[in-house]
Amino acid sequence: MANEESIRAFVQAVSGELGSEAISTGEEVLTRYGEHTLPGPDLRPAAVAFPDSTQAVQKLVLAANRYRVPLYPISTGQNIGLGSRSSVRAGQVVVDLGRRMSRVIEVNEALAYCVVEPGVTFQAMYDELVKRKSKLMISATAGPPQGSLLGNALDKGGGSGAYADHFGTLCGMEVVLGSGDVIRTGDGSLESASHLNWHVSKYSFGPYLEGLFTQSNYGIVTRAGMWVMPRPPHIESFFFTFPDDTDLHQIVDLIRPLKLSNFVPTQIRATNDLYLIAADCVHPEYGQSGGKKQITDEARRALQKRYGLGSWTVSGAFYGASRQAVQPQLDRVIAHFTRSGKGRFIALEEANEIAPLRISMNSYEGVPGEGELKMLRWRPGGGTIWFLPRTPMIGSVANEFHLASRGICRDHGLEYMVSNVCGPRFARGVHTLVYNRGDAEETARADACYRALALEFAGKGVFVGRAPTAYQGFHQGQRMSAFVEACAAIKRALDPNGIIAPGKYGID
Template sequence: ESVPRLREVPRLPPDTTRESFDRAIVELRDSLGAENVVLNDKPLEDGWYIEHPNTHDAFHIVDQEELVCSAVVYPESTAEVQSIVKWANKHMIPIYPISMGRNVGYGGSAPRVPGSVVIDLGKRMNKILKIDAENASCVVEPGVSYFALYEEIQRRKLPLWIDTPDLGGGSVLGNATDRGVGYTPYGDHFANHCGMEVVLPNGELLRTGMGAMPGKNGADNPTWQSFQPAYGPYSDGIFSQSNFGIVCQMGFWLMPETGHQSYMITFPHDNDFANIVEIIRPLAQQRILGNIPQLRHVIQELSVTGLPKSHWFPGPGRVPRDVVRKHASSLPCGDCAWVFYGTQYGDPASIKTQLDMIKSAFSKIHGSRFFLPSDLPPDHYIHSRAAVCSGVPVLRELDWLNWVPNAAHLFFSPITPTRGEDAKIVHDINVRLHKKYGFDLFPTLCVAGREMHYIANIIYDRSSQDEKRRATALMRDLITEAAKEGYGEYRTHLLFADQVAGTYNWNNNALMRFNETLKDALDPNGILAPGRNGIWPKNFRGKGWQL
């Protein structure tokens, strides 16, 4: 849908006059080429996942025109990124880097400060710089998607897997920088990166890890993608979920291909939840579970078919539990409450041994049922999970988007220990507050041996002011109530960054003071992504920017 702009365009950066903005843009165009600096002055189009906008948040939860940039720039090289950063420092214009901008549910490609200049790195910096089959690693630029990396590996016929999130259209580098997750044994994307090239907020260029040592005759260091921390402070972590640098290259480890077997286990009762978590913990800690399995509520078996809510339930409001039950009964999963998707890895004999242990462990829950993909129809969702869990990027998860008209996603993503008791507290808060605000609860739990990501997917109609207001209120309450019990989010939408950062306030906000100290040292002019992850540079602090 294309909506005419109501406000003056383009939206100016804060404290910038139109004249000085125009002058700055002329200068930028001179240096990058006019076609690579595009003003955001046309109607905003939400598009869809594949044709997503880089002008604003396609999944807007405030006014569509609220979180907009003033312009988008398309650098071609690291050197051009450096010159954009220097330009921003000169003109004191905030810049906001994105790799591909498919951060749907967390802000898309919108900048936190309206009127910032978005640096769309991915459009022209999209090269796979290296695939090292011996070292099982690669180096990519920001514009390399999971699909692109996957296809190149297939083309070269290498026995390597990538690890992909549920949707394969994102940026390998961008997702890792935001500490996203996937589902093979290499699912912790940031933990499986090795080496970065980063433009600092002052325009300087840094290589982290072994990349900080020149290779022979000026080559890249031969160990750059082999060893993460190198010598001295290991600083890569501070470039994730931060506004301390612009990552222009990043190395990743690739997994040697192996055998795999996905499966699904169903559990009959809503209150089996805590027991399921208790059974997963030792299996995961002992690495019998080979990857990060997902646990979902049965309502998701309805939504992943791609059929809208209206198909299942014509009424307004939430789908009643007994309606879900009735429909589930006629789906392959049957009348159940929880659905567990796992995958085992290795040779057939080890997979068999593992599956025997897993079946026996879960059999303690009365009424649990075990399915292999071959037990399920060819259009069942499990085949898409099996793909993702063996490193094949898919788009199937997009089917969720059909649940309501004009559907948009907003993720509530707290972490709990993998312990029934803790998980239940967070789940109960979700149940209660989703009910209060009238949203179906879609929890996807990515369960590791010690912690689980509890991802609640709030799906709302972005054409409805009322739904947006309720979705926002639900998020705010969820964050507050979880924090009261000691549970915090690992990631959040731009607009809730301040609130979430504010819950990490031990010792009178020691962490935020520390982050601000680093920010001010690295970005004295406060030009790089102000407000991202709740970190405001000193020129923005105390001026009402926090939400």
């Protein structure tokens, strides 16, 4: 942590070089930018900077090197449950790229990609495509519409639809390294006035550096290309619901072949009852138990009945020329999921009346929405932690993890809420731990629950794919030491003074 004098000198230098609007130490600003939803105190930054260009970011980084001030870049800071706008450690200078770097630099209709700055949100990109009468669509997330498209991808976030692998859609970046150097990745690195392949090919000469700038602190990505898909004339969402908790076993085995052959083009989600239902109601027994116990099975069953949903709901979508065109695929999938007699097909008309499913339909249509995040008020107090492991697409394995996780949540008096976002070989397990951050005892339980889950999964050979800031050091400690040392060596090479987000993802 830099001392007060260094911070003061840094702020003065930035103010002089970039203008007073480029940095703030206002009391309200520092308070707000320190807030988050994780266990532990808020993390007040030393200042908040608002650069407006790559050059401005470069000047910030050079000044930070001069005064040895740590910077913590954020895109829009909407990753609630993963750290929000706060830095990984108190006293760092938050660099809010979202405020003034929110330009859609390019939309290429023919090759279906866009080039964006970090402040471009899902909503803004959706709006931009609407405005341009574009034939393209974004892969929306279940996260906040004001979340950053680029920030989500750099944190290996996912979305809905066929382009749900946001990390995979990244192609061609501009990065300010910790040293202050600016690089363009891939074909962008060619010394040339134009770069035709920069945002279309990942197969450039030499090493593939882009992965280095995801979930790391080696540089500040100031723009990147992202692939988007052509909007289909017709999008047909489908839903099935299964009654029992252990049905996850057969569900995962049913989904796998559909994804391996890409028969269903979108990711397929297998979401549990409470994850869906919590978007539309609050914990019915919280007052009664004081939040000390997991919801009872009776109350859970009552909620299932009220919403017409079972323990697991499967959703996905088909794309095609028309409803008639996709009907044969839909018929086959209906037969596939209902064959065992456990899955029930939910027709669109019915799904449209079930609020949590309507949220999914919008998401498959590429329309950002805040609906799913209403689940965060399931318990009072605003505490949220996302636990994000991935499990292989084998039913018995998925079910084993599910039963263990459910038990751990029960032991800690918290609800088991998960959406398995299934691809061909692995599923992202999007677990939400909602707890009362205003209650120290419940907060301690949530913290212990997260760690217990992480240890359980790691013990069975599964690592997290993404982590809240408060746990990044803990997870880095779960790794082999040679890997940790390799990360540190790269850090020293690209950011010799350790300026950019020291401690982020456990890298110092």
